[in-house]
Amino acid sequence: MSLLAVEDLRVHLFTRRGVVRGVDGVTFSVETGKSLGIVGESGCGKTMTALALMRLIPAPPARIVGGSIRFDGLDVVAMDAARLRALRGGDIAMIYQDPMTSLNPVFTVGEQIAEAVRLHRRDSRSAAWLRATEMLRVVGIPDPHRIAGAYPHQLSGGMRQRVVIGMALACDPKLLIADEPTTALDVTIQAQILDLLRRLQGEFGTAIILITHDLGVIADLVDDVVVMYAGKVVEHAPVRRLFADPQHPYTRGLLRSVPSLQTREHRLRTIEGTVPSPFAMPTGCSFNPRCALVRDICREQEPKLLPAGDATRAACWALI
Amino acid sequence: MSAGTSRAPLLSVRGLVKKFPTSGGGAVKAVDGVSFDLAAGETLALVGESGCGKSTTGRMLLRLTEPTTGTIHFDGIDLLGLGRRALRQRRRELQIVFQDPYSSLSPRLRVEDIIAEPLDVHGLCRTQAARRDRVVELLRLVGLDAMHLRRHPFEFSGGQRQRIAIARALAPGPRLIVADEPVSALDVSIQSQVVNLMQDLQARFGVAYVFISHDLAVVRHIAHRVAVMYLGRLVEVCDTDALFDAPHHPYSQALLSAAPVPDPERRVCRIVLQGDVPSPANVPGGCHFHPRCPIAQPVCRETVPPLREVGHGRSAACHFAAPLPISIS
Numbered sequence: 178m179s180l181l182a183v184e185d186l187r188v189h190l191f192t193r194r195g196v197v198r199g200v201d202g203v204t205f206s207v208e209t210g211k212s213l214g215i216v217g218e219s220g221c222g223k224t225m226t227a228l229a230l231m232r233l234i235p236a237p238p239a240r241i242v243g244g245s246i247r248f249d250g251l252d253v254v255a256m257d258a259a260r261l262r263a264l265r266g267g268d269i270a271m272i273y274q275d276p277m278t279s280l281n282p283v284f285t286v287g288e289q290i291a292e293a294v295r296l297h298r299r300d301s302r303s304a305a306w307l308r309a310t311e312m313l314r315v316v317g318i319p320d321p322h323r324i325a326g327a328y329p330h331q332l333s334g335g336m337r338q339r340v341v342i343g344m345a346l347a348c349d350p351k352l353l354i355a356d357e358p359t360t361a362l363d364v365t366i367q368a369q370i371l372d373l374l375r376r377l378q379g380e381f382g383t384a385i386i387l388i389t390h391d392l393g394v395i396a397d398l399v400d401d402v403v404v405m406y407a408g409k410v411v412e413h414a415p416v417r418r419l420f421a422d423p424q425h426p427y428t429r430g431l432l433r434s435v436p437s438l439q440t441r442e443h444r445l446r447t448i449e450g451t452v453p454s455p456f457a458m459p460t461g462c463s464f465n466p467r468c469a470l471v472r473d474i475c476r477e478q479e480p481k482l483l484p485a486g487d488a489t490r491a492a493c494w495a496l497i
Numbered sequence: 498m499s500a501g502t503s504r505a506p507l508l509s510v511r512g513l514v515k516k517f518p519t520s521g522g523g524a525v526k527a528v529d530g531v532s533f534d535l536a537a538g539e540t541l542a543l544v545g546e547s548g549c550g551k552s553t554t555g556r557m558l559l560r561l562t563e564p565t566t567g568t569i570h571f572d573g574i575d576l577l578g579l580g581r582r583a584l585r586q587r588r589r590e591l592q593i594v595f596q597d598p599y600s601s602l603s604p605r606l607r608v609e610d611i612i613a614e615p616l617d618v619h620g621l622c623r624t625q626a627a628r629r630d631r632v633v634e635l636l637r638l639v640g641l642d643a644m645h646l647r648r649h650p651f652e653f654s655g656g657q658r659q660r661i662a663i664a665r666a667l668a669p670g671p672r673l674i675v676a677d678e679p680v681s682a683l684d685v686s687i688q689s690q691v692v693n694l695m696q697d698l699q700a701r702f703g704v705a706y707v708f709i710s711h712d713l714a715v716v717r718h719i720a721h722r723v724a725v726m727y728l729g730r731l732v733e734v735c736d737t738d739a740l741f742d743a744p745h746h747p748y749s750q751a752l753l754s755a756a757p758v759p760d761p762e763r764r765v766c767r768i769v770l771q772g773d774v775p776s777p778a779n780v781p782g783g784c785h786f787h788p789r790c791p792i793a794q795p796v797c798r799e800t801v802p803p804l805r806e807v808g809h810g811r812s813a814a815c816h817f818a819a820p821l822p823i824s825i826s
């Protein structure tokens with residue numbers, strides 16, 4: 178049994194301008210100790226998907242209108258408030274792009290980690306404090322006893338992100354959801370944090386869902402990749418296979434439009450056009466107005482996510 | 498590749514310094530003695546991490562931020578010696594594009610008036626019809642059209658807004674555009690469209706760019722030369738291909754090797770720098786990079802290495818500058 182199984186998840190936003198299908202039939206699973214990347218451009222529904230996994234979507238306007246989320250055998254969609262509280266920060270932890278938004282500016286970082294520990298484990302104050310300093314050491318913070326007494330504003334962006342990761346892992350979660358964890362960081366600090374996440378995944382055996390727009394970060398860290406476009410999964414593949422032999426025209430376009438560090442091309446490749454407005458989604462395949470392989474059927478019927486070669490699934494009529 | 502370095506440069510910057518006062522009565526040196534030349538029609542990229550002074554340098558080139566000391570010559574004219582009126586006239590030739598296309602366009606103006614603003618300021622169109630024609634021409638140049646004239650910025654996507662910002666910068670016929678992280682806020686598929694557009698416009702109008710960016714892959718494609726900054730100082734300046742083939746400064750090497758590469762086969766061959774970028778308010782003595790440098794020696798703590806010529810048009814500020822082809826390919 179998978180640790181997490183998401184099946185045909187649908188999250189709609191009910192706005193004054195109409196209904197937006199933010200997440201429109203998303204299916205994937207994560208095995209214990211494995212890592213999954215969810216990649217896509219702004220507005221593709223990747224963050225909405227991640228928030229839905231812990232029922233953190235802003236409701237209203239958003240609502241889970243269909244599908245199922247099973248975590249460790251439990252039905253998250255039907256879960257009551259008390260069980261959800263235990264789940265959030267307990268078995269599933271989440272880190273966000275901007276560490277300042279997840280840290281309280283008026284408490285020391287040690288107090289904040291200890292608070293999370295006490296909420297979930299009923300440890301004594303002193304045991305929780307010990308655990309907090311231990312976690313700061315684990316995430317590579319020098320002089321953890323001193324830093325435990327520091328306030329967030331006294332730390333650099335990279336140090337804050339380490340604190341947040343330490344807090345997330347303090348209760349030994351089975352799943353860590355990381356939403357753009359390195360996007361706000363400089364590239365030399367990003368490299369440190371990616372190394373840290375990789376090391377901790379090995380040490381703690383935590384499963385990771387990494388959400389990012391950065392294909393370089395995806396290539397660096399995860400085992401499997403889900404590519405999202407306009408609320409749907411267009412391709413799901415093991416990471417090496419995705420980069421070596423992408424199947425869906427959108428995935429191919431995305432990979433080709435990343436400028437290379439190794440060679441200078443005369444012109445960068447692009448995907449023509451723009452992501453469709455959520456209020457004016459094309460019929461059939463959402464990618465059809467930008468697709469070079471478009472046929473009549475693409476404008477009429479939505480393609481299903483079907484096997485497309487070795488361990489890959491893709492949603493494209495041209496592959497059938 | 499680099500457009501004729503033998504000619505008199507379009508832009509010549511010497512010893513540029515910017516100090517910002519701090520609340521404690523001290524000063525932060527955001528930019529600490531930056532010098533470079535830029536030829537007409539050339540693209541120089543300023544790269545570095547947050548707080549390295551690249552944006553402050555870009556703003557000083559247009560005197561949007563006044564330098565503390567140093568000189569800037571544009572087309573042989575001393576920009577810092579110009580009075581208000583003369584500076585305003587000169588700015589026709591110096592334009593800027595900002596990172597965030599959501600905050601750099603007035604939400605209350607229509608696209609026509611946004612793009613026409615520099616035309617109005619410089620009195621470049623005598624009649625309403627001429628003004629309209631020029632705006633439509635500019636819209637077409639950046640891949641939009643007359644149907645967009647009456648719209649407001651909120652009706653456009655991020656990529657389209659950046660095209661509008663570029664059209665505005667292009668309007669008065671500048672010879673230099675400072676582009677401060679112009680594609681950083683855009684998705685990759687849109688980012689490459691805007692990079693291509695900027696290259697097309699350069700080929701057509703011969704405009705020079707100072708392209709400020711933290712994204713080395715984008716820089717590799719757009720820049721003729723690259724200047725790498727660290728804590729207010731230039732640490733390496735050279736032709737783009739030469740930098741990517743064999744960076745000489747240890748910081749350039751680390752920066753190149755830290756950039757994530759979209760290739761899962763090449764995961765663990767990076768130089769990971771220890772520690773954080775020090776605060777510009779409390780910079781280390783000697784070489785600013787020495788506390789994080791993998792090859793630092795005692796001399797690096799004592800003596801500031803000058804930016805010196807190390808051959809083939811390359812300058813580096815390191816006591817031990819040497820080619821180290823890092824394994825990025």
